[in-house]
Amino acid sequence: MNVEPANLMLNEIMNRYNEQPTGWIVLTDFKGNILILGPNEAYRLKTLPINPQEHIGVGVKIDTPHEIRRRIEGAPPYGFRIISSKQFKKLTNRFSNTESQSKLLSKILNNKTLSTWEIETKGRNAVLSGPVIAHPDLSTISKSQRQLDLKLTIEAGKLFRKKYPNRAAIYG
Numbered sequence: 001m002n003v004e005p006a007n008l009m010l011n012e013i014m015n016r017y018n019e020q021p022t023g024w025i026v027l028t029d030f031k032g033n034i035l036i037l038g039p040n041e042a043y044r045l046k047t048l049p050i051n052p053q054e055h056i057g058v059g060v061k062i063d064t065p066h067e068i069r070r071r072i073e074g075a076p077p078y079g080f081r082i083i084s085s086k087q088f089k090k091l092t093n094r095f096s097n098t099e100s101q102s103k104l105l106s107k108i109l110n111n112k113t114l115s116t117w118e119i120e121t122k123g124r125n126a127v128l129s130g131p132v133i134a135h136p137d138l139s140t141i142s143k144s145q146r147q148l149d150l151k152l153t154i155e156a157g158k159l160f161r162k163k164y165p166n167r168a169a170i171y172g
């Protein structure tokens with residue numbers, strides 16, 4: 001497993017998503033971990049905040065995601081879905097009616113997931129992206145994820161110290 005900068009890995013992920021926009025699942029935790037499962041591969045990223053709008057991190061491609069996929073079976077598929085103006089209006093006007101909103105979201109999640117270039121050609125429609133599933137700690141999914149988490153934490157720290165040595169000195 002080769003550790004790469006997260007920005008390069010995200011470009012690869014978006015290219016893979018655009019080739020086949022169905023069958024994706026995205027999970028995050030509050031420790032800067034992101035797990036992205038595609039139809040045939042998976043990616044694990046570790047990010048560190050630089051400021052509220054910028055992160056730095058590293059990631060790896062997981063060639064055999066079968067163990068992880070079994071553990072999160074039934075998770076809703078991630079993707080970009082066009083929603084109509086009527087659906088958008090209903091969605092934004094129904095925050096007080098959670099039952100009605102839940103039905104509408106279920107209906108929208110059944111919409112076909114589209115590549116980013118397909119969305120661009122459809123005009124100025126609203127787009128729903130997600131869902132992204134929040135997990136308390138992705139390293140607890142399996143033993144291999146715990147080991148990977150340790151490796152990525154070390155590598156993300158090295159990248160942070162290399163790119164931001166003055167900030168790294170503040171944090172020890």
